[in-house]
Amino acid sequence: MSMAQQAEPVVGTPPAPGPRRTDGRTSRRPLPLRLLARPEVGVFLGAVAVLVFFLIVAPPVRDGSSMANILYQSSTIGIMALPVALLMIGGEFDLSSGVAVISSALTASMLSYQLTLNVWTGVIVALVVSLAIGALNGWMVVRTGLPSFLVTLGTFLILQGANLAVTKLVTGNVATDDVSDMDGFGQARKIFASSFDVGGVQVKITVVWWLVLAALATWVLLRTRYGNWIFAVGGDKGSARAVGVPVTFTKISLFMLVGFGAWFVGMHNLFSFNTVQSGEGVGQELIYIAAAVIGGCLLTGGYGSAIGPVFGAFMFGMVQQGIVYAGWNPDWFKAFLGVMLLGAVLINLWVQRTATRR
Amino acid sequence: MDRSSRSRSRRAAPLVAVAAAAALTLAACSSGSGGKKAQEGAANASAGRADTPRMTVALVTHQAPGDTFWDTVRKGAQAAAAKDNVKLVYSADPNAGNQAGLVQNAVDQKVDGIAVTLAKPDAMKGVLGKAEQAGIPVVGLNSGLSDWKKLGLVEFFGQDEGVAGEAFGDKLDTTPAKKIVCVIQEQGNVGLTQRCDGVRKTFKGTTETLYVNGTDMPSVKSTITAKLKQDNSIDTVVTLGAPIALTATQSVGDAGSKAKVATFDLNNRLVKAVQNGSIEFAVDQQPYLQGYLAVDSLWLYENNGNYSGGGVQPVLTGPAFVDRSNVDKIAEFAAKGTR
Numbered sequence: 001m002s003m004a005q006q007a008e009p010v011v012g013t014p015p016a017p018g019p020r021r022t023d024g025r026t027s028r029r030p031l032p033l034r035l036l037a038r039p040e041v042g043v044f045l046g047a048v049a050v051l052v053f054f055l056i057v058a059p060p061v062r063d064g065s066s067m068a069n070i071l072y073q074s075s076t077i078g079i080m081a082l083p084v085a086l087l088m089i090g091g092e093f094d095l096s097s098g099v100a101v102i103s104s105a106l107t108a109s110m111l112s113y114q115l116t117l118n119v120w121t122g123v124i125v126a127l128v129v130s131l132a133i134g135a136l137n138g139w140m141v142v143r144t145g146l147p148s149f150l151v152t153l154g155t156f157l158i159l160q161g162a163n164l165a166v167t168k169l170v171t172g173n174v175a176t177d178d179v180s181d182m183d184g185f186g187q188a189r190k191i192f193a194s195s196f197d198v199g200g201v202q203v204k205i206t207v208v209w210w211l212v213l214a215a216l217a218t219w220v221l222l223r224t225r226y227g228n229w230i231f232a233v234g235g236d237k238g239s240a241r242a243v244g245v246p247v248t249f250t251k252i253s254l255f256m257l258v259g260f261g262a263w264f265v266g267m268h269n270l271f272s273f274n275t276v277q278s279g280e281g282v283g284q285e286l287i288y289i290a291a292a293v294i295g296g297c298l299l300t301g302g303y304g305s306a307i308g309p310v311f312g313a314f315m316f317g318m319v320q321q322g323i324v325y326a327g328w329n330p331d332w333f334k335a336f337l338g339v340m341l342l343g344a345v346l347i348n349l350w351v352q353r354t355a356t357r358r
Numbered sequence: 359m360d361r362s363s364r365s366r367s368r369r370a371a372p373l374v375a376v377a378a379a380a381a382l383t384l385a386a387c388s389s390g391s392g393g394k395k396a397q398e399g400a401a402n403a404s405a406g407r408a409d410t411p412r413m414t415v416a417l418v419t420h421q422a423p424g425d426t427f428w429d430t431v432r433k434g435a436q437a438a439a440a441k442d443n444v445k446l447v448y449s450a451d452p453n454a455g456n457q458a459g460l461v462q463n464a465v466d467q468k469v470d471g472i473a474v475t476l477a478k479p480d481a482m483k484g485v486l487g488k489a490e491q492a493g494i495p496v497v498g499l500n501s502g503l504s505d506w507k508k509l510g511l512v513e514f515f516g517q518d519e520g521v522a523g524e525a526f527g528d529k530l531d532t533t534p535a536k537k538i539v540c541v542i543q544e545q546g547n548v549g550l551t552q553r554c555d556g557v558r559k560t561f562k563g564t565t566e567t568l569y570v571n572g573t574d575m576p577s578v579k580s581t582i583t584a585k586l587k588q589d590n591s592i593d594t595v596v597t598l599g600a601p602i603a604l605t606a607t608q609s610v611g612d613a614g615s616k617a618k619v620a621t622f623d624l625n626n627r628l629v630k631a632v633q634n635g636s637i638e639f640a641v642d643q644q645p646y647l648q649g650y651l652a653v654d655s656l657w658l659y660e661n662n663g664n665y666s667g668g669g670v671q672p673v674l675t676g677p678a679f680v681d682r683s684n685v686d687k688i689a690e691f692a693a694k695g696t697r
Binding site for chain 2: 073090320
């Protein structure tokens with residue numbers, strides 16, 4: 001699509017001197033270079049570098065169950081990073097995604113508990129609420145033409161306040177009541193928060209969902225008309241509309257996809273921990289966005305992939321848990337995290353630059 | 359016009375359908391166990407009502423939004439206010455500068471008394487001087503044990519975090535614990551750090567520190583799991599908040615570790631976990647008591663000139679231990695969210 005944005009970082013480079021007398025403008029570049037220019041390859045190499053690094057410095061990482069733990073952490077980030085990345089490719093931004101996860105979990109929990117309903121009722125209503133929040137975000141962005149940064153900052157604050165105030169109003173506390181003894185809880189837990197055995201290692205089901213959703217997102221992005229629409233509205237909204245792309249539908253549906261992701265992770269939180277604290281989730285939106293950007297999505301839209309954010313989320317989970325596995329001085333935890341992520345992003349950038357240089 | 363109204367009604371149709379479907383589902387899908395119906399409608403503590411003139415008390419804390427602990431403090435303050443014919447004005451901000459602004463706001467409102475937490479005492483100095491000038495009595499609660507007298511407060515209600523940590527360490531010494539990890543859910547929080555330091559001081563075994571991201575439970579869970587895998591000689595996980603403790607019990611399972619979990623602070627679910635043995639013990643600073651006493655003491659000061667602690671000693675509300683031996687008594691109060 002708009003690969004050209006990335007393809008011209010070096011201006012005024014003289015034609016490559018060498019045995020071949022072509023100027024390189026029309027010749028096909030070698031396969032490895034073309035491969036390296038894919039948005040997800042840089043982050044893949046960054047993730048491999050981080051993995052290898054921690055395999056060397058942190059012996060516990062070599063254990064299968066540790067890897068399952070790292071993948072679990074990555075999956076809870078990754079499931080949200082996917083729709084956040086698609087939205088970003090579509091040229092928009094959602095700051096409310098972190099607290100939206102908690103809003104969804106609170107809705108499901110309080111509705112089932114207060115009315116003493118089967119928890120599935122709460123789960124379904126929460127899905128409707130989450131999609132509605134997404135649709136509202138999208139509708140406001142499309143309708144007002146304001147930057148999505150501003151609109152979703154508003155939603156972020158509204159949700160943060162409402163999470164707290166409504167929970168307090170309904171339950172009399174700032175955390176929801178325990179729903180683990182209610183009908184349907186066992187089934188819901190199986191779907192959203194169970195684990196299964198792979199060669200003696202307990203793997204969390206969120207890891208499976210994460211990979212399934214990533215495969216689905218990749219297929220949609222690369223093989224369907226809707227995928228083309230996403231790239232088109234993120235690249236140039238005006239031209240997209242001119243060639244008949246339903247811009248409004250695409251944007252609103254992308255925000256609703258983020259709502260779906262928030263619902264999914266929210267349900268995981270609820271069925272994994274039985275109650276939800278209303279103050280959680282703040283700051284998570286930046287981690288989702290970071291995973292998407294590290295995964296090769298441009299902040300300006302029109303460029304990126306769905307598989308990139310998978311590695312982005314993995315890198316985040318790997319670094320975060322790797323520091324603990326390595327047993328480094330915990331006072332430096334956040335500083336280590338920042339340095340490792342910057343390092344990984346630089347590898348990513350370097351690969352991109354090298355690959356696209358002629 | 360015509361077109362828009364038609365599209366609106368077309369849009370309304372699915373909404374009606376969804377609402378109808380929801381109503382049907384609500385009726386059909388009730389839960390046979392748990393839920394609100396199972397919750398006992400217990401009344402809050404109440405002790406009649408004073409006939410003294412109505413007074414206004416401002417309670418200004420450094421609560422972060424959504425924290426179960428501060429919710430309990432506020433409930434205690436409300437119970438005292440209801441009993442004492444006091445109008446309670448509650449406000450909070452975790453940022454010290456903003457909290458000072460809220461105290462200034464209370465001074466401007468000419469309230470009859472102020473109860474304040476001193477998480478960052480230096481930031482409050484200026485505004486507390488103004489309260490003194492305006493003749494408004496100020497009491498401290500929760501944090502600021504070493505500073506309340508210097509800043510001219512009349513009384514203080516709270517727990518010395520360091521002392522609580524030391525008591526925690528002493529209690530651990532009576533168990534077979536040899537190596538513990540102290541889990542801090544908010545890097546840079548002074549009170550939490552003091553707790554871990556206190557534990558380290560008296561605990562005879564080895565103490566390690568671990569930072570987790572308290573706003574993301576899945577991350578808390580996997581980070582504690584990672585720590586237990588990294589060091590399998592850890593036999594006790596010490597947490598500094600009730601929700602973190604409950605998550606830590608899951609991490610212990612995930613890591614295949616035999617570590618025990620002990621914690622600071624209580625909530626309803628934690629009490630159950632102590633009852634069923636998944637958590638060894640909890641040390642409670644009785645937040646309800648802090649809020650209650652702070653408001654009640656201002657009422658006593660106004661109406662009878664009393665000083666709790668004689669105006670020179672702090673009134674300690676903790677550390678109170680909750681373990682198997684006394685948990686059943688506390689459980690009934692915790693169910694109401696007041697312990």
